[in-house]
Amino acid sequence: MTNEPVNLLVDEFSSDAFLSGGMVLPYHYHLPANYDPAKKYPLMVVLPGHGMGWDGVNTGVQIAADIPAVAWLQRSWTGSDEDVIVLAPQNQRVGAAAEADLLVKLIDQFIANHSVDTSRVYATTVSYGSQLAWEAFAKRPDLWAAGLITGGFQVNATQAAAIAEAEIPIYLTHGVNDHLLNISLARNSRAALTAAYTEDGKTEQEIADLLRYVEYGNEEFSLPDYHAAYGPTYEDRSILKWVLSQRKDG
Template sequence: MQKKKTAPFLSLLLCCTLLLTALAGCAASSPVAQSQATESFEPPESANQASDRDSILPSGAEPPDIETGLIPEQVLEGETGTIHYSYYLPENYDPQKNYPLMMVMPGYDMMWFGEESSGSNLSWDGFLCWTKLPEEMIVVSAQLTDWHETSARQAIELTEYFIDHFSVDQARVYAAGYSAGGETMSQAVSMCPDLYAAYLHGASQWDGDYAPIAENGVAVYIFMAEHDEYYGSERAWDAYNSLRDAYIEAGWSEEQISEVLQIQTPDDEWFAQRGITGNYHGGGNAVFGEKDVLNWVLSHSKESDIF
């Protein structure tokens, strides 16, 4: 009789043991248990490196490649308004180096008149000539909407934008302007003469001040056809004489002035030798094919020109 009572008790004990074992197995496979198990998991070294990189770059993005060569039809929404421009970066552009910067503004026919005019300055010699020189440099050409104070301030803002965002040698920032672009840049250079080391004033009238140019040692090369139909060479000589007087007033000697101030007013024969026999104002673009003039501009820097 005793054996019959013991058998059910053993069976019950065995069932309880099996039930507890099953419940423990379920707990081990539950999400909570899995979470607790992974808290002490050490990821491989490569995973840690990826995590560190993602904390620096947004969304794990790789740094963008720098586009070089001719970059056309860009837009800068600046404090002075919308600025349309194109620029050139040397093919071997290296952010660890510093490059000369040339800001060049075209004449009226290549300014901004709406989308139909976009990029009309891209084949202009006044833009491209600087990109073909042996020395690597950054070249910028804007299509502005006027040739007064607004355009001058936009030219300055665009210059500062490139200084801030590209590897620019700040002692070698240059400007060039043709016709309406020259009216703009003569103002810009005189408004911020501390920015520019030298300026090429091509077939244009001088609309800026003179004293700031001399006081800051900005070198100026003036070019105008003797028989320029639009401005006349008298305006070029007026600008030259006024700048010379300003340099004298600032204490420069005649020898020093000759190193930072030049004028060229070629006659008709000079243009004929270059295949230009009429429209001498438009022919003023020939200055951008004169490497001696271009290299004269680039020979100046802020450190070397202040006496």
């Protein structure tokens, strides 16, 4: 082997499992190289697509298969030198309600055991992960500083109302010609969140500050997988910087 070694960031993740009520939730996490318990770090929770759910033997696929888990560790993606803790759970696909309950319990335990800035807990999703995020936002709106939803499912009215009441900033991105999840799902999510904010008395400018939305045409995808909206999303540093700039009051 004569080439320079390749640093595979996925190999730097630690693995563990969270147990609650007879359910197991495998997860991987990455702490900064110079992790200092005296400091507080933002926490990025990465919620992957359906095929990355735990099936009993595929532990770790959620950090290896797509961009998001490692992107937050690289300045070339975030445009920032700031250290971020990444937590990548691998839920069994048993339904968003049960998965969200287990997820928030894991996050609470993880925060208790690590030096996390509780005003900067974020979620980023791929496809199915959006269902888990919407449910987790509604279940524990006090927990989240912002969410990045890429190529996802539609938020429901109850979830939208909880998100609006808590003023959780949301960035929605979707491919116009997504062949798995139609663009109407993202448009309906935008409409539902806008309606919920309007019901709460927010102005157009306030809504624009809390809800960002982008649709990607085919030409904006590096590879012709128009469901993979995380591709053009993560290639836009301004989106990742926007997420990391959000802070929860209190």
